[in-house]
Amino acid sequence: MRPISKRHLLHAAWFLLAAVGTPAIAQAWPTKPVRMIVPVGAGSAPDVIARIVGEKLATTWGQGVVVDNRPGAGGIPGMSGLARSAPDGYTIGFVPAAMGTITPLVFKNPQFNPDHDLAPAVTVGISPLMLVVPATSGIQSMADLAKHAKAHPGKVNFAAPQLNSLPHLAGEMVSKAGGMGMFTVPYRTPPEAVAAVLAGDAALTVDGVPSLLPHMKSGRLRAIGVTSAQRLPGIDVPTVAETYPGYEAIGWFQIIVPAGTPSAIVERINADVNRITASPEVIARLSELGIYPRQDSVAAARAFFVQQQGAMKHLVNELGVQPQ
Missing domain, CATH: 3.40.190.150 (Bordetella uptake gene, domain 1)
Structure with a gap:
């Protein structure tokens, strides 16, 4: 016993x-x-x-x-x-x-x-989290991201904030849902991943809303999707689920x-x-x-x-x- x-x-x-x-x-x-x-x-x-x-x-x-x-x-x-x-x-x-x-x-x-x-x-x-791309990017929506990724297989860099973090897994989930095959580059911290997108070293990243809003308001980043099941009040950004039903992270x-x-x-x-x-x-x-x-x-x-x-x-x- x-x-x-x-x-x-x-x-x-x-x-x-x-x-x-x-x-x-x-x-x-x-x-x-x-x-x-x-x-x-x-x-x-x-x-x-x-x-x-x-x-x-x-x-x-x-x-x-x-x-x-x-x-x-x-x-x-x-x-x-x-x-x-x-x-x-x-x-x-x-x-x-x-x-x-x-x-x-x-x-x-x-x-x-x-x-x-x-x-x-x-x-x-x-x-909720948000997916963002450089404002200078031609990617305007989740559909645009999928189209761009499929046209450049394995070459669209996803800046993952911290390996196996929720934002990292949320981004991988998007890539899988859209059959995008994005190339993941892990960073040590979310600010480093955001900096990579701002510098044009990565096509997109995923992070919390508060840390991304200042860059959106300054016109440097564009949000193309939020990870909640419903749109967020006061933020005119479609949900990822509107493109990939059932998605939530x-x-x-x-x-x-x-x-x-x-x-x-x-x-x-x-x-x-x-x-x-x-x-x-x-x-x-x-x-x-x-x-x-x-x-x-x-x-x-x-x-x-x-x-x-x-x-x-x-x-x-x-x-x-x-x-x-």
């Missing part, structure tokens, strides 16, 4: 407590500061969003919310740290889409299993907790975050970062995670991405 680990005993103890008195647990919680693990570096866009939400949660809870940045290796230090934390509500994670659903697929030893170790509590918002952010966290605490987190992201002030601040708030229940947040997880598994398998 395999010995029972200390972690599983801890989870079992919390499940027992939850069964006995979850309302009391949630009513008393939190009585001390809450740590929010963010698996990216300080100053990055996800970190900024996490701090906006954390600041509001601290006010709501009357306790500090301490942001704990743990960047590197596809978010593994942060995600594995979250997975190993006590399921007591005093450690939560602010998780971007890639770390939750792509990292477990593209690393041989991610050191955490999202199905067993983690539990989504609430979706903070979604973050979105970023998102969720508050995720260690598996076994008492359900009453998870429900409390869900309700408080939903109230925060429904406030006009937070909606305005997030919109500046290209984030569209999304209020959902705990069950809906978990269903959304599973749906996105399935989509990423399908995509990684379709593209033949090998774990590193």
Whole structure:
């Protein structure tokens, strides 16, 4: 018989407590500061969003919310740290889409299993991506891109921001959907990929809306598609799905907790975050970062995670991405 680990005993103890008195647990919680693990570096866009939400949660809870940045290796230090934390509500994670659903697929030893170790509590918002080309390019649409790529097989460079990132996979997905056979050039960071397109070294790249808008407004880049299922408010750019039905590749952010966290605490987190992201002030601040708030229940947040997880598994398998 395999010995029972200390972690599983801890989870079992919390499940027992939850069964006995979850309302009391949630009513008393939190009585001390809450740590929010963010698996990216300080100053990055996800970190900024996490701090906006954390600041509001601290006010709501009357306790500090301490942001704990743990960047590197596809978010593994942060995600594995979250997975190993006590399921007591005093450690939560602010998780971007890639770390939750792509990292477990593209690393041989991610050191955490999202199905067993983690539990989504609430979706903070979604973050669509945009495909851009140089404004001097003759490519005006997704159809133009496909036509150009097919006329120059293997010669249309796609500047991929970070290997196996969501923008990278989103671009590969476009190439596959249109039978374009684009030549992928991986860059270390999204700004480097954008710089390559601006310099004319690449035909296109994919990135988040906020980082691309200034270049669009300056007239240096042209957007030819957004990766969400619907067009974005205030941005007159067709969706990729209008050319390739069924296409969708979105970023998102969720508050995720260690598996076994008492359900009453998870429900409390869900309700408080939903109230925060429904406030006009937070909606305005997030919109500046290209984030569209999304209020959902705990069950809906978990269903959304599973749906996105399935989509990423399908995509990684379709593209033949090998774990590193």
